[in-house]
Amino acid sequence: MATxxxxxxxxxxxxxxKNSNKVDDLEVSFKNAATAFIKALKDAGATVNVSTTKRSDxxxxxxxxxxxxxxxxxxxxxxxxxIGVDIEWNHGxxxxxxxGALEMVNGFGLAIPPRSIxxxxxxxxxxxxxxxxxxxTWTGTIKVKKKDGTAVSVTSSPNVNTNTILHSIGESYxxxxxxTDAPHWSYNGR
Numbered sequence: 001m002a003t004x005x006x007x008x009x010x011x012x013x014x015x016x017x018k019n020s021n022k023v024d025d026l027e028v029s030f031k032n033a034a035t036a037f038i039k040a041l042k043d044a045g046a047t048v049n050v051s052t053t054k055r056s057d058x059x060x061x062x063x064x065x066x067x068x069x070x071x072x073x074x075x076x077x078x079x080x081x082x083i084g085v086d087i088e089w090n091h092g093x094x095x096x097x098x099x100g101a102l103e104m105v106n107g108f109g110l111a112i113p114p115r116s117i118x119x120x121x122x123x124x125x126x127x128x129x130x131x132x133x134x135x136x137t138w139t140g141t142i143k144v145k146k147k148d149g150t151a152v153s154v155t156s157s158p159n160v161n162t163n164t165i166l167h168s169i170g171e172s173y174x175x176x177x178x179x180t181d182a183p184h185w186s187y188n189g190r
């Protein structure tokens with residue numbers, strides 16, 4: 001018997017479909033790139049908080065469909081089944097289905113509009129260890145070294161998605177910004 005969507009699935013995922021926040025769990029070439037970028041940021045005085053590196057495909061599935069259903073981007077009946085995740089998205093009432101999905105979105109701490117306009121991906125680079133979610137903060141202007149050693153002045157911005165100077169510094173290390181998802185960086189910008 002399938003269990004309806006809701007906070008139960010956050011607890012289930014935390015036990016059976018974990019996320020890692022360890023840079024060491026990333027795929028080796030992206031780990032090296034992310035480590036060097038983070039070091040450059042910290043050396044310049046920024047604070048870097050990593051929230052996600054490697055992600056279970058089951059967790060990605062729960063993220064994707066809970067986000068889409070809670071945000072009204074699909075009907076609960078549109079959600080595909082996944083072997084090993086016996087969830088019932090359709091509660092028989094759209095408002096209850098959306099409410100169960102929103103419990104999951106909130107429980108997982110997923111970014112929703114305006115912070116992120118994209119549903120979490122079913123094929124996320126996190127699954128292969130080639131993406132990192134991190135919050136980067138500082139005040140004023142700092143000088144961050146690009147991979148080639150060139151120091152670049154970068155001013156703090158409340159919206160990391162529009163901070164193109166910071167994006168170019170990350171890119172020099174092979175860490176590319178997804179400009180529609182505040183914490184997300186990856187090897188290919190997706």
